[in-house]
Amino acid sequence: MPWDRDQIAARAARELPIDSVVNLGIGIPTLVANHIRPEQRVFLHSENGLLGMGPFPREREVDAQIINAGKQTVTILPGGSTFDSALSFAMIRGGHVDVAVLGAMEVSARGDLANWMVPGKKVAGIGGAMDLATGARKVIAVLTHRDRKGRSKLVSTCSLPLTAMRCVDLVITELGVLETSKGSDDDDQGFRLVELAPGVSEDELRAATEGDVVSSARS
Structure with missing residues (x-):
């Protein structure tokens, strides 16, 4: 079975280094906070001014003044600021x-990111996405493999307005984990398949990916 949104987030949490400072975007990324193990000692950062953000609060823990960048109520861990x-x-x-x-x-095979605007749709603004995409040392994109119309989101060249170029290192979807060719001099190298979700075949992932997939992985 392909991963669900929570399992995508859990897989992303496994990529976070010990003692790292990590920023979580809105949508699926917010779920990552619930899967960070204490021994990872990860410090979650939110661009509205939080360091040491914890998981979503239980009902009795909700404080309307403690929110993340997506205006969701969150918790602050001991030592947070x-x-x-x-x-x-x-x-x-x-x-x-x-x-x-x-x-x-x-996300394009070369690591370009489009995550803030669909032409013709009303948007509130780009927020901190450009700064995070270019300022963070590593960028992990978490998303569904296709959009609601069945079109692949993993493409050779982005057609939507870009957030940043050559910024995404790793892509995690319900079908698997792929690296971009961001670090390569060859723009045509494509996505490198790192891991397949349980029960997903390589042929299934390739069929769902508009960009080239250049190597295989074990399921």
């Missing part, structure tokens, strides 16, 4: 965020 958004973005732009886990509408 709050600060203004100017300092928060200075952390991002200064390269102090180790990993950004972001949602995506499209």
